[in-house]
Amino acid sequence: MLQELMATQANSADSAFGLIGDWAVAVMNALGPTGVGLLVLIENLFPPIPSEVILPLAGFSAASDQAQFTWTSAVLFATVGSVLGTYCLYGLGAWLGHQHTVNLLTKLPLVERREIGATINWFNKHGYWTVFLGRMVPIFRSLISLPAGVERMNWWRFGLLTLTGSAIWNTIFVYGGFLLGENWYLLEQAAGWFQYLVIGLLLLALITYVVYKIRSRKTAQRPGAAQLD
Secondary structure, eight states: OHHHHHHHHHHHTTOOOHHHHHHHHHHHHHHTHHHHHHHHHHHHHSTTSOHHHHHHHHHHHHHSTTOSSOHHHHHHHHHHHHHHHHHHHHHHHHHHOHHHHHHHHTTSTTOOHHHHHHHHHHHHHHHHHHHHHHTTSTTHHHHTHHHHHHTTOOHHHHHHHHHHHHHHHHHHHHHHHHHHGGGTHHHHHHHHHHHHHHHHHHHHHHHHHHHHHHHHHHHHHSTTGGGOO
C-alpha cells in the first residue's frame, strides 16, 4: 500500500525516483527503522544513492497509517547509519595515508605539490568545522570523511561533529517528510536544486582554477620571464 501511494504521488509531481525509491520503501517495510539506518549507511558509502530521497520517504512512512516506526526512531537510526558509514570512509582515508594520497594527487594534471600542501594545511586548520558543515552539503556529505581519515583527524571529535551535523540534516528531512506527508517529494525537489547549485559552484571553481593554471604556465614560458625577480 505504501509503495503504491508513493509511486502515485511521485508520478503526479513528475519526480522520477525509479528503482531507488521502490527499493528504499521495500527495505523500510521489511526492516523498520533498522532499514532506514542501513539505507543511510549504504548512501554514505555510495553517494549516488540520495539521502534526499531516503530520508523524506522515511518520514512519510512514519506518518502513514501502516507506520512501523516513528519519525524520531527514523532520525535515530539514520544518524547511527550516517556515523557508521562515515567511519568506514574515514578508515579508508587513514589506510591510504597522507604520503600516498599526496603522491596520487600530484599525478593529476595542473596540480602542484605546493598547492596540495597549502590545501592540507588549510584543512588541518579548519577541518573540524568543515566536517560539521559538510555533513549538510550534498556531495561533500560523504567525501569529507576521506581527507579527515587521510590526515588522521582526532577520531572522537570527528565522530562527534559527524553525529551533530548528520542529526541536523536527518531531522530536517525526516521530520519534513513526516509533516508534508503525501507531498514529501517537495523536499527532494528542493534538495535537488540545492545540489545543482553546489555542482555549479564546483564546476565554476574548477574552470577558474584550470584557466588560472594555464595562464600562469603561459606567463612562465614567455621569453625573459625567468629573469624577472
